[in-house]
Amino acid sequence: xxxxxxxxxxxxxxxxxxxxxxxxxxxxxxxxxxxxxxxxxxxxxxxxxxxxxxxxxxxxxxxxxxxxxxxxxxxxxxxxxxxxxxxxxxxxxxxxxxxxxxxxxxxxxxxxxxxxxxxxxxxxxxxxxxxxxxxxxxxxxxxxxxxxxxxxxxxxxxxxxxxxxxxxxxxxxxxxxxxxxxxxxxxxxxxxxxxxxxxxxxxxxxxxxxxxxxxxxxxxxx
Amino acid sequence: xxxxxxxxxxxxxxxxxxxxxxxxxxxxxxxxxxxxxxxxxxxxxxxxxxxxxxxxxxxxxxxxxxxxxxxxxxxxxxxxxxxxxxxxxxxxxxxxxxxxxxxxxxxxxxxxxxxxxxxxxxxxxxxxxxxxxxxxxxxxxxxxxxxxxxxxxxxxxxxxxxxxxxxxxxxxxxxxxxxxxxxxxxxxxxxxxxxxxxxxxxxxxxxxxxxxxxxxxxxxxxxxxxxxxxxxxxxxxxxxxxxxxxxxxxxxxxxxxxxxxxxxxxxxxxxxxxxxxxxxxxxxxxxxxxxxxxxxxxxxxxxxxxxxxxxxxxxxxxxxxxxxxxxxxxxxxxxxxxxxxxxxxxxxxxxxxxxxxxxxxxxxxxxxxxxxxxxxxxxxxxxxxxxxxxxxxxxxxxxxxxxxxxxxxxxxxxxxxxxxxxxxxxx
Numbered sequence: 109x110x111x112x113x114x115x116x117x118x119x120x121x122x123x124x125x126x127x128x129x130x131x132x133x134x135x136x137x138x139x140x141x142x143x144x145x146x147x148x149x150x151x152x153x154x155x156x157x158x159x160x161x162x163x164x165x166x167x168x169x170x171x172x173x174x175x176x177x178x179x180x181x182x183x184x185x186x187x188x189x190x191x192x193x194x195x196x197x198x199x200x201x202x203x204x205x206x207x208x209x210x211x212x213x214x215x216x217x218x219x220x221x222x223x224x225x226x227x228x229x230x231x232x233x234x235x236x237x238x239x240x241x242x243x244x245x246x247x248x249x250x251x252x253x254x255x256x257x258x259x260x261x262x263x264x265x266x267x268x269x270x271x272x273x274x275x276x277x278x279x280x281x282x283x284x285x286x287x288x289x290x291x292x293x294x295x296x297x298x299x300x301x302x303x304x305x306x307x308x309x310x311x312x313x314x315x316x317x318x319x320x321x322x323x324x325x326x327x328x329x330x
Numbered sequence: 331x332x333x334x335x336x337x338x339x340x341x342x343x344x345x346x347x348x349x350x351x352x353x354x355x356x357x358x359x360x361x362x363x364x365x366x367x368x369x370x371x372x373x374x375x376x377x378x379x380x381x382x383x384x385x386x387x388x389x390x391x392x393x394x395x396x397x398x399x400x401x402x403x404x405x406x407x408x409x410x411x412x413x414x415x416x417x418x419x420x421x422x423x424x425x426x427x428x429x430x431x432x433x434x435x436x437x438x439x440x441x442x443x444x445x446x447x448x449x450x451x452x453x454x455x456x457x458x459x460x461x462x463x464x465x466x467x468x469x470x471x472x473x474x475x476x477x478x479x480x481x482x483x484x485x486x487x488x489x490x491x492x493x494x495x496x497x498x499x500x501x502x503x504x505x506x507x508x509x510x511x512x513x514x515x516x517x518x519x520x521x522x523x524x525x526x527x528x529x530x531x532x533x534x535x536x537x538x539x540x541x542x543x544x545x546x547x548x549x550x551x552x553x554x555x556x557x558x559x560x561x562x563x564x565x566x567x568x569x570x571x572x573x574x575x576x577x578x579x580x581x582x583x584x585x586x587x588x589x590x591x592x593x594x595x596x597x598x599x600x601x602x603x604x605x606x607x608x609x610x611x612x613x614x615x616x617x618x619x620x621x622x623x624x625x626x627x628x629x630x631x632x633x634x635x636x637x638x639x640x641x642x643x644x645x646x647x648x649x650x651x652x653x654x655x656x657x658x659x660x661x662x663x664x665x666x667x668x669x670x671x672x673x674x675x676x677x678x679x680x681x682x683x684x685x686x687x688x689x690x691x692x693x694x695x696x697x698x699x700x701x702x703x704x705x706x707x708x709x710x711x712x713x714x715x716x717x718x719x720x721x722x723x724x725x726x727x728x729x730x731x732x733x734x735x736x737x738x739x740x741x742x743x744x745x746x747x748x749x750x751x752x753x754x755x756x757x
Contacts, residue, residue, distance in 0.1 A: 164507075165504060166514060185371065187371040187503065187504065189374045190373050190374055190470065193374045193471075194471075268657075
């Protein structure tokens with residue numbers, strides 16, 4: 109289900125109303141025809157709205173894959189949320205903003221949910237005029253939170269990778285009498301030959317040397 | 331005395347019965363709690379409600395709390411639990427046509443219980459040879475016992491849940507329709523959604539979760555860690571009320587009344603007949619059998635069921651590492667201690683005179699029969715804890731346990747070429 113293509117860059121220009129911009133692709137999952145209609149009318153000038161109702165599970169995922177929406181709009185109380193969420197977990201590198209309708213009450217909590225990076229939430233009680241700005245704000249917030257999160261994730265991953273490579277180098281030096289340069293060079297060669305990132309090679313080294321040394325393959329973090 | 335107001339979330343499934351009974355029988359009130367219940371139809375929505383404070387406690391999938399403790403999801407390290415609501419309760423059901431195909435291709439394994447996935451493996455292999463599409467299985471949420479049990483069962487017969495089949499997430503109430511329409515070929519879900527497919531002639535239940543791992547933790551009572559620290563007395567009152575309700579529900583003499591409560595419109599909202607079997611353990615289906623007595627199909631209190639064993643949390647972590655959700659460098663001791671709070675349980679149970687285990691962990695898998703736990707404030711009758719493949723899970727040796735699994739997340743498995751490459755350096 110990773111076939112959702114990347115249309116993120118198309119979202120921004122919509123706001124400027126430029127003529128040559130591909131319209132926003134919106135997938136609206138809603139069994140409430142009245143509300144679906146409000147959204148469709150409100151977005152009609154700026155977006156292609158696909159409405160799906162009463163389909164679930166795998167059919168729904170197939171639909172999402174074929175439409176490749178820029179944003180998904182659905183009801184917070186929809187039973188399909190767990191299905192949509194599984195898709196986001198799989199496609200973690202390229203999450204889609206999901207805009208949710210919630211009832212008026214509890215909206216303070218929903219703001220916290222946005223801060224926590226759950227999803228974007230939009231309060232119910234829509235009129236066509238309010239749809240576009242609400243959804244644009246929701247998408248903008250989502251993108252802001254998402255970029256913060258991916259930055260953090262990348263920093264963490266870089267740090268973890270560096271640690272792993274250092275440890276693998278240390279083990280090679282300790283167990284096989286290599287110099288630091290030799291250890292690094294041998295891992296780099298493997299990385300090139302196998303077309304695998306250096307970090308993965310370092311992990312393999314840790315596991316194998318761990319096994320050979322009779323200990324476990326676990327790379328203990330301090 | 332003023333009552334403490336609490337909002338508690340639940341999902342309409344058989345095992346919300348403890349919360350329902352505590353409410354309907356006045357047990358929350360008797361413990362000084364004025365509880366408002368909120369029903370959710372998706373786990374994500376309930377998680378968000380708990381994380382943002384819209385509710386104070388929730389009937390949560392045990393792996394959801396463990397995942398949060400391990401830093402996964404939108405509320406990292408925010409959830410914890412001092413109370414396990416129930417053990418067992420799920421099952422794997424396949425479509426009638428898939429069951430027939432399994433019976434034809436490997437009749438000898440179909441009659442054995444617990445039913446291995448060997449017959450399914452044969453079907454998968456033959457479909458691959460014929461160039462037919464992959465089979466599709468469903469569970470209810472990525473971080474769920476359903477997902478882990480399904481993968482455990484598949485992998486124990488050499489089926490990779492990542493490459494040999496497709497897995498999708500479908501809400502429990504829509505499973506039967508998805509199976510009937512051929513959208514999926516099988517699923518792992520709680521009740522009444524296995525029974526319903528069998529009774530309708532749409533599917534056959536092949537194995538129950540209690541046969542995959544006996545008495546594994548299914549749902550837990552989740553709270554925010556910060557809330558638990560700030561509201562210790564309320565949390566203890568909540569755990570006490572849940573303990574009292576669990577003891578009532580677990581008594582076989584009360585199961586019909588419990589079924590009546592939980593089938594009602596405010597809870598699961600299904601006919602009594604559809605849900606009663608999952609509470610009495612009568613007329614259960616498994617291994618292709620259509621009528622079985624399984625008194626432990628759902629365990630709510632006996633066997634120290636409500637005790638939040640950290641070994642349970644660690645087993646969940648072991649499987650999340652196995653399937654690539656978490657790195658194997660994870661500090662499992664730390665995470666398990668964040669996820670489950672046995673000391674809070676002991677405090678509440680001790681005050682009620684309920685016997686408590688003295689240790690936080692136990693080795694899982696060594697007991698094929700009921701046994702007596704003497705390392706406790708008073709001896710406790712315990713249920714079996716075996717795994718379908720006879721493995722032993724020693725929570726102090728997670729790496730050794732994980733090393734024993736040949737079917738794992740694809741990226742974390744070392745290929746033969748890796749071995750050769752690395753040993754060429756190592757020599």
